[in-house]
Amino acid sequence: MNIRERIARRAEKEVQDGFFVNLGIGMPTLVANYISDNKQVVLQSENGLLGIGPYPTKENVDPDLINAGKETVTAIDGASYFSSAESFAMIRGGHINLAILGAMEVAENGDLANWMIPGKMIKGMGGAMDLVHGAQKVVIIMEHVNRKGQPKILKQCSLPLTGKKVVNRIITDRAVIDVTDQGLKLVEVMEGYTVEDIQNSTEPELIIADDLK
Amino acid sequence: MKPVHTSFVDAVKDIHDGATIMVGGFGLVGIPENLIKALLETGVKDLTIISNNCGVDDWGLGLLLQNKQVKKMISSYVGENKEFERQVLSGELEVELVPQGSLSEKIRAGGAGIPGFYTPAGVGTPIAKGKETKVFNGKEYLLEEGLVADFSLVRAAKGDKMGNLIYNKTAQNFNPMIATAGKVTIAEVEELVEIGDLPPDQIHTPSVYVQRLIVGKQEKRIERLTVSD
Numbered sequence: 001m002n003i004r005e006r007i008a009r010r011a012e013k014e015v016q017d018g019f020f021v022n023l024g025i026g027m028p029t030l031v032a033n034y035i036s037d038n039k040q041v042v043l044q045s046e047n048g049l050l051g052i053g054p055y056p057t058k059e060n061v062d063p064d065l066i067n068a069g070k071e072t073v074t075a076i077d078g079a080s081y082f083s084s085a086e087s088f089a090m091i092r093g094g095h096i097n098l099a100i101l102g103a104m105e106v107a108e109n110g111d112l113a114n115w116m117i118p119g120k121m122i123k124g125m126g127g128a129m130d131l132v133h134g135a136q137k138v139v140i141i142m143e144h145v146n147r148k149g150q151p152k153i154l155k156q157c158s159l160p161l162t163g164k165k166v167v168n169r170i171i172t173d174r175a176v177i178d179v180t181d182q183g184l185k186l187v188e189v190m191e192g193y194t195v196e197d198i199q200n201s202t203e204p205e206l207i208i209a210d211d212l213k
Numbered sequence: 214m215k216p217v218h219t220s221f222v223d224a225v226k227d228i229h230d231g232a233t234i235m236v237g238g239f240g241l242v243g244i245p246e247n248l249i250k251a252l253l254e255t256g257v258k259d260l261t262i263i264s265n266n267c268g269v270d271d272w273g274l275g276l277l278l279q280n281k282q283v284k285k286m287i288s289s290y291v292g293e294n295k296e297f298e299r300q301v302l303s304g305e306l307e308v309e310l311v312p313q314g315s316l317s318e319k320i321r322a323g324g325a326g327i328p329g330f331y332t333p334a335g336v337g338t339p340i341a342k343g344k345e346t347k348v349f350n351g352k353e354y355l356l357e358e359g360l361v362a363d364f365s366l367v368r369a370a371k372g373d374k375m376g377n378l379i380y381n382k383t384a385q386n387f388n389p390m391i392a393t394a395g396k397v398t399i400a401e402v403e404e405l406v407e408i409g410d411l412p413p414d415q416i417h418t419p420s421v422y423v424q425r426l427i428v429g430k431q432e433k434r435i436e437r438l439t440v441s442d
Binding site: 048057069070075084123125126131164 | 239240241242243265288289290291292293301308310312313314315316317318320321332333334335336337338339340370380381382383384385386387388389390417433434435436437438439440441442
């Protein structure tokens with residue numbers, strides 16, 4: 001199992017039966033592949049679809065039916081289509097139970113940076129800034145360290161923010177960490193790592209959960 | 214009855230240099246393909262374009278960019294376009310990035326006669342710079358202003374000769390709000406039907422918002438073909 005798959009499989013456990021969920025572009029989209037058949041889950045796509053289905057067969061591709069990553073998709077039975085304003089009304093209005101997004105940096109107070117690197121090209125934030133305020137729970141999935149091996153979980157973000165104090169939980173290839181009023185709480189350590197490994201690759205001081213898994 | 218044009222160039226010929234236009238679509242889905250191409254032909258310059266994205270290098274709004282007809286883009290995501298990057302870095306093109314939910318609501322508000330609204334999106338980020346903020350129930354919000362345009366270009370799957378429109382699947386996206394926010398809204402429809410042929414309770418855009426109609430065959434290019442087999 002590669003790192004992305006391992007993270008996506010762990011993130012699936014955040015998805016509860018009956019949830020309406022928005023999955024971000026990239027690794028978060030992979031989470032859909034692992035959602036257990038025992039759960040009835042409705043995936044929202046911010047371009048105007050509630051009820052994303054699997055990728056279509058070649059024969060069933062419809063160019064008017066895409067997800068927010070601009071990939072061709074299908075719609076499940078019971079799906080609905082709507083405008084972008086309606087889509088963000090349901091996001092901003094708190095009707096989406098969970099958003100799973102990627103990140104470049106997360107700070108100990110829940111600040112998130114995932115849209116812009118100054119000096120490099122600015123592509124735009126898409127719907128991320130709306131999603132982080134609207135979803136009932138915001139879970140970040142990402143690799144624990146960057147390509148240089150440096151922590152991505154920091155005391156303060158160095159990059160421009162997507163949102164302030166918006167992250168509830170961070171899931172990485174090494175750990176699961178909750179953002180709490182007291183600080184970052186380590187709640188799970190992945191196989192192959194120790195608490196010490198996690199602390200050494202995380203800039204802020206971690207609180208260790210009593211029921212650490 | 215609304216004028217039904219037969220020439221795309223005629224339908225857009227009064228879009229003048231320096232005009233602000235809104236263009237429907239998300240990625241390449243739901244874009245008014247032929248109205249965009251007609252602007253290439255009229256050669257109108259210094260456009261301010263409000264649209265969620267800016268096409269790709271050789272299709273959609275990317276064509277107007279290649280032809281240097283765009284002065285400013287107001288969008289939420291423009292990452293699919295190399296020429297865009299080049300023009301921004303060289304200072305030829307101005308860009309204003311707006312969170313996608315704020316952009317859709319700014320357009321909706323503009324069309325609905327609402328000059329501004331408060332939203333949490335962007336608080337504490339570079340987007341908040343210069344914007345008024347206000348605290349409601351202990352949470353900070355920022356003021357976003359409504360957007361209107363000289364012309365709105367939309368695409369619908371079906372239209373009737375009154376100007377009522379119905380969109381197909383996720384080709385709806387920004388089109389309904391954009392139709393409401395242009396002083397002149399030009400609708401490119403895949404199929405034009407007689408008055409009375411569209412079920413009134415299925416209409417997405419009521420006829421009052423649409424000033425001109427034209428029938429256009431769409432190429433519907435696919436940006437990312439993903440299949441299960």
